[in-house]
Amino acid sequence: MFASSRSTVRRRAVAAAGTAVALALTLAACGSSGDSSSMPGMDHDTKASASSSRSASPSMGDMPGMDHMADGNGLSDTQDGYRLASKDTTLPSGKRAAYRFTVTGTGDKPVTGFALDQTKRMHFYAIRSDLTGFQHIHPTMAPDGTWTADLTALAPGSWRTFAGFTPDSGTGKGRDFVLSRTVTVPGNATKTPLPAPATTAEVDGYTVTVKGEPMAGMAHPLGVSVSKDGKPVTGLEPYLNTYAHLTAFHEGNQEFAHLHPTTKVTGGNGGPDLAFHAELPTAGNWRLFLQFRTGGTLHTAALTLHVG
Structure with missing residues (x-):
């Protein structure tokens, strides 16, 4: 990507x-x-x-x-009509947490059709701002288009979450996208x-x-x-x-x-x-x-x- x-x-x-x-x-x-x-x-x-x-x-x-290569550098939550949306702006420290998100398309409606990319329909990554705590997850999607990524314990600090996907219909059909958002884990954050x-x-x-x-x-x-x-x-x-x-x-x-x-x-x-x-x-x-x-x-x- x-x-x-x-x-x-x-x-x-x-x-x-x-x-x-x-x-x-x-x-x-x-x-x-x-x-x-x-x-x-x-x-x-x-x-x-x-x-x-x-x-x-x-x-x-x-x-x-x-396979396809993704457009962009992954640092935006929107691109060409697609948006990575989540109500989760903070996640708890030191314990497992579920991060929920959707990918919306035309009319701001959740996208539910995704093509396989390296055997998966969604690749989800979480990385702390000092590039520690890497997690690579293949989340599950509910019928309404809501994805759930089960994260292991997170250290305090600022994190960026990435969603990599390929729509199998619509204006982005066959294109690979990587969109991201930031999330905060409260606590005393120490940079490594x-x-x-x-x-x-x-x-x-x-x-x-x-x-x-x-x-x-x-x-x-x-x-x-x-x-x-x-x-x-x-x-x-x-x-x-x-x-x-x-x-x-x-x-x-x-x-x-x-x-x-x-x-x-x-x-x-x-x-x-x-x-x-x-x-x-x-x-x-x-x-x-x-x-x-x-x-x-x-x-x-x-x-x-x-x-x-």
């Missing part, structure tokens, strides 16, 4: 220069359950154990990375500084290595490899029609980018090497969240990337 169309990404990929930038990663990880991924530890340097997610792998379809750069990261005993030369506003390949105990991992299980899911948020304004995988899911396990189509529209530091599954467990690694 970049701020461009697929055709734009392809054109930029051809035109992209090979100028290198400083690539850096550092890790904070935690587990998740069910179809969500969250980081209940609010500190960037938290290293939590593997998650308890052991649900069945999603069905596989077309090659990942071939972004970690220092590094080229590898560890999560739940796995080592993640990233290679690539991303440039601001240009499409570039980004490679990720996964190993454990010094040996390549070839047991990555399909997750959301891919072997790893990668989401990024800009340090300055929480701008959103979805780095689409280009490694084809072949029907079995994958790894150790994965390829992504990376386009980060703004220079500066980005916080990347890499999700991959092994043995039915979903792992989430947090990575800091500097883009020149």
Whole structure:
């Protein structure tokens, strides 16, 4: 879900220069359950154990990375007649909370028809202003178009919630949108500084290595490899029609980018090497969240990337 169309990404990929930038990663990880991924530890340097997610792998379809790219940077609640609406302006601190929202369209009526994107009709993200507390959830929709995202415990502070969707009818049919709103969690909020750069990261005993030369506003390949105990991992299980899911948020304004995988899911396990189509529209530091599954467990690694 970049701020461009697929055709734009392809054109930029051809035109992209090979100028290198400083690539850096550092890790904070935690587990998740069910179809969500969250980081209940609010500190960037938290290293939590593997998650308890052991649900069945999603069905596989077309090659990942071939779906639509979202317009915009995800920082608005309205775009081209669609609006992300919610009565929730505050959420409780330190306990599970349900965030309810709707997507409205023509005549300000709730939209109820959504197309599948990476096996889901809605991708919901929550991120704290200091880029801690990441949660990736696939909410449920009631017949009236009201979505409910069940969030794990939130730390005090300002949060931004993102809804990623593709209408299957109307003026936006076939287009991917990412809209967002802010919500406040009352309490004593302490900002956690972004970690220092590094080229590898560890999560739940796995080592993640990233290679690539991303440039601001240009499409570039980004490679990720996964190993454990010094040996390549070839047991990555399909997750959301891919072997790893990668989401990024800009340090300055929480701008959103979805780095689409280009490694084809072949029907079995994958790894150790994965390829992504990376386009980060703004220079500066980005916080990347890499999700991959092994043995039915979903792992989430947090990575800091500097883009020149």
